[in-house]
Amino acid sequence: MNRNLSVHTVRAYESDLSQFICFRAKVLRRSTDQLPLTDFDRYAVREFLAELYKRGLSGKSQARKLSAIKMFGQYLQREEQIDEDPVKSIITPKLVRKLPAHLEVNEMAQLLGMPDTKSWRDRRDKAILEVFYASGLRLSELVGLDVEHLDLSERLVRVKGKGGREREVPFNQFAAKAVQDYLDHPERKKVIKKAKLLPASRRAVRSVRVRGNPLFINYRGHRLSTRSVDRLVRRYVKAWAVKMGEDPEEFKHISPHALRHSFATHLLARGMNLRAIQELLGHEELDTTQIYTNLTDDHRTMVYRKSHPRA
Structure with a gap:
């Protein structure tokens, strides 16, 4: 291929x-x-x-x-194994595009406030949630971040997306502070130092899982896996739902990708150009981003029905 x-x-x-x-x-x-x-x-x-x-x-x-x-x-x-491709005339099944799951602005704000920030892991979790919502990164892009990919003073993150395409995405002051607080925690520095003191044989095994200077690490100093971050996000969503008196089952579809959807939906609802959102998300085709217009149209209708005195 x-x-x-x-x-x-x-x-x-x-x-x-x-x-x-x-x-x-x-x-x-x-x-x-x-x-x-x-x-x-x-x-x-x-x-x-x-x-x-x-x-x-x-x-x-x-x-x-x-x-x-x-x-x-x-x-x-x-490869000249066959004279004519027998499949090229078959039409691809029509896709029914589902509207992506997302949280409302107030729900997102509540979720971001869930992590305690005492331990280094809590600060890490806070930083993960903030970066997701502030930049709209894919899960794989977030776990692939190295420390040097972020410019905290300029509030920019350099991302390698699908197909190896690179893009630069801005993020807000809340995400910048959360990341800085996480990096500054003395316990994180101890974990990094301990990992560097491993015997050469164990360090060689570890290097396969680290590859660079990973931003988000576990207690061994390894780069967090996509599965770990997915579980982490879902755990906070469940805790948030319980705290708000909601049924956690109604929010079990809220995943890291739903935070990306929330990022795009909220920007579009506040008037950002669709082409700009496409570039931020790293979509190759505008058609992929177009689905958010349907989402905001539905949201607008829902708000109208709730708000208009004669609706």
Whole structure:
């Protein structure tokens, strides 16, 4: 693949292609070893898509699996394994775009106030929440930050996004203070110092997980994983819901990505240009950012119905 795809996307495509081959082998009652990779046509692909639809897979999942098969067909034709790509005429299933989950401005303010700031880990958590909301970073972008990627005096963060594209994103004074307070905590400095004093053999193993000078670390000095940050955010959302007397189940869909959605939605609602939001989010296409206009339209309607005396 010469396309600039992420590791996760490549793995997903490999899995999708494997599922198609297994399905094809099952239909033909043959083992996958006995099935030539070139032995498929558009009818076989349509049969596979029909099976996915029957299983209740979303249009997005079907589209991705078809994309994997199409890329495979292009590869076979390019390598002259087949004369004509049998899949190129198949139309991708139409996607129903769901409005992204987000928090309201007052809810976001309450969530940001949840972490205690006594321990270094609490300060770290506070900084994570503030940076998410102040910059709209993706989860993978946030955990990939090194200390030197942030300019706290200029309040700018340098981000490497999808496809290796770099962008600079501003953040506010609240995020800058939260990060500075976290970096200044003496216990964090002790964790860093202890990690550097590890024996050379253990340091070599550790370096694979650190890679640079990670901003957000765990108690061992390792870079926080995406899973750890996801759990962290969900834990604070649950605690916030309980504190506010809300049912936590109603907010279980609020993830780190929902904080990114909140960032974009609140900026658009306050009049920021859609193109500027696209650049801040690192979207390659404006169409991806366009979904937030639907969200603010719905929000505007909801506010009108609640506020207008005759609505």
